[in-house]
Amino acid sequence: xxxxxxxxxxxxxxxxxxxxxxxxxxxxxxAVSMRQIATEVGVQAGALYNYTPDKQSLLxxxxxxxxxxxxxxxxxxxxxxxxARARLEAFTRFHIRFNTRRAxxxxxxxxxxxNLTGENFAAVTELRRIYETRLEEILRAGQDAGxxxxxxxxxxxxxxxxxxxxxxxxxRDAGRLKLDEVETLYWDMVRRLVGG
Amino acid sequence: xxxxxxxxxxxxxxxxxxxxxxxxxxxxxxAVSMRQIATEVGVQAGALYNYTPDKQSLLxxxxxxxxxxxxxxxxxxxxxxxxARARLEAFTRFHIRFNTRRAxxxxxxxxxxxNLTGENFAAVTELRRIYETRLEEILRAGQDAGxxxxxxxxxxxxxxxxxxxxxxxxxRDAGRLKLDEVETLYWDMVRRLVGG
DNA sequence: GTCTATAATGGGATAGAC
DNA sequence: GTCTATCCCATTATAGAC
Numbered sequence: 001x002x003x004x005x006x007x008x009x010x011x012x013x014x015x016x017x018x019x020x021x022x023x024x025x026x027x028x029x030x031a032v033s034m035r036q037i038a039t040e041v042g043v044q045a046g047a048l049y050n051y052t053p054d055k056q057s058l059l060x061x062x063x064x065x066x067x068x069x070x071x072x073x074x075x076x077x078x079x080x081x082x083x084a085r086a087r088l089e090a091f092t093r094f095h096i097r098f099n100t101r102r103a104x105x106x107x108x109x110x111x112x113x114x115n116l117t118g119e120n121f122a123a124v125t126e127l128r129r130i131y132e133t134r135l136e137e138i139l140r141a142g143q144d145a146g147x148x149x150x151x152x153x154x155x156x157x158x159x160x161x162x163x164x165x166x167x168x169x170x171x172r173d174a175g176r177l178k179l180d181e182v183e184t185l186y187w188d189m190v191r192r193l194v195g196g
Numbered sequence: 197x198x199x200x201x202x203x204x205x206x207x208x209x210x211x212x213x214x215x216x217x218x219x220x221x222x223x224x225x226x227a228v229s230m231r232q233i234a235t236e237v238g239v240q241a242g243a244l245y246n247y248t249p250d251k252q253s254l255l256x257x258x259x260x261x262x263x264x265x266x267x268x269x270x271x272x273x274x275x276x277x278x279x280a281r282a283r284l285e286a287f288t289r290f291h292i293r294f295n296t297r298r299a300x301x302x303x304x305x306x307x308x309x310x311n312l313t314g315e316n317f318a319a320v321t322e323l324r325r326i327y328e329t330r331l332e333e334i335l336r337a338g339q340d341a342g343x344x345x346x347x348x349x350x351x352x353x354x355x356x357x358x359x360x361x362x363x364x365x366x367x368r369d370a371g372r373l374k375l376d377e378v379e380t381l382y383w384d385m386v387r388r389l390v391g392g
Numbered sequence: 393g394t395c396t397a398t399a400a401t402g403g404g405a406t407a408g409a410c
Numbered sequence: 411g412t413c414t415a416t417c418c419c420a421t422t423a424t425a426g427a428c
Contacts, residue, residue, distance in 0.1 A: 155366070159362055242412075246412080397426095405416105409412105
């Protein structure tokens with residue numbers, strides 16, 4: 001991966017971020033050195049500081065952008081309307097598809113919360129809370145409409161998210177089940193769980 | 197935490213393990229130094245090597261013993277017999293109770309898998325697989341007896357475990373709900389999820 | 393924008409005294 | 411069993427040449 005001197009900002013930036021995400025997911029933030037990231041990208045360690053003021057900011061930016069992308073993508077896919085059951089199915093399928101395609105980012109955004117400084121932690125946690133609330137509102141709407149039966153909408157929302165994110169621990173693209181079949185299996189579980 | 201010289205093996209050993217578990221959970225394995233653990237215990241760093249050959253073994257022992265304790269505890273609590281529904285309720289309540297009481301160990305045993313060397317990783321993963329299989333067998337028994345309706349017992353087992361372990365992300369002893377109420381809420385979700 | 397070189401600090405692990 | 415002292419190496423981040 002030797003690289004001669006020169007200017008490569010348009011391509012180096014994304015490469016730094018991709019390498020950092022992959023390495024953080026594989027070995028953990030604290031276990032990965034700036035030198036390792038640089039080697040992966042094909043530059044010297046010092047050059048990374050053209051793209052991040054420090055290692056902490058690199059982690060934080062990766063996590064915040066993942067959460068932003070998650071919220072934006074759901075806003076695009078949410079069918080809205082008054083059919084809570086249809087929205088919950090859309091959420092279920094969306095969450096599985098989005099998260100299995102970005103397993104590294106999901107892993108890092110959960111595992112490395114403890115390595116964020118105080119205000120960075122608060123920022124990422126707030127985005128997570130907003131996402132949980134999106135689901136909670138669907139559950140409340142369904143409850144009000146009489147199509148769901150659940151005692152605690154907030155807890156049910158967190159339970160459903162934990163259930164769905166769990167797909168990442170076993171799903172593999174080359175596995176027996178296609179993603180579409182996995183979505184259907186989990187939608188079946190979610191549907192029954194909410195008493196729909 | 198200054199400590200004079202002397203022999204304290206019976207108490208230092210457990211203290212090393214408790215401090216390591218707490219620090220690993222809070223900051224991550226790679227981010228915690230042997231010096232930090234020693235400070236927490238009140239000894240010098242060199243003294244830790246009376247209790248572990250190296251840092252990696254310390255992590256592995258903590259994880260393996262947690263998994264052993266989990267399997268042993270369930271073996272004690274499993275009512276056995278032919279009532280799959282009763283066994284599933286027992287499993288649900290057991291899993292929540294055991295895991296919320298040992299949040300640090302649960303966190304470490306999942307997050308730090310990637311910091312285990314090859315054969316240590318395989319050993320812990322095998323224990324995890326065995327635990328999943330305990331639940332899977334209950335689900336299959338219930339399916340055969342016609343009290344559960346589920347398409348994929350293995351996947352359902354992993355889904356239920358993810359759902360239940362998710363309690364750890366929000367449950368606090370001082371919170372609004374008592375643990376017993378949480379167990380009941382989740383048993384309600386699990387019961388419906390398996391079509392019982 | 394990237395390089396080389398380096399400053400300043402801290403890491404895991406060991407040796408030998410007590 | 412614990413201490414002090416230390417070896418050797420890696421770390422993040424910066425400085426200045428190109």
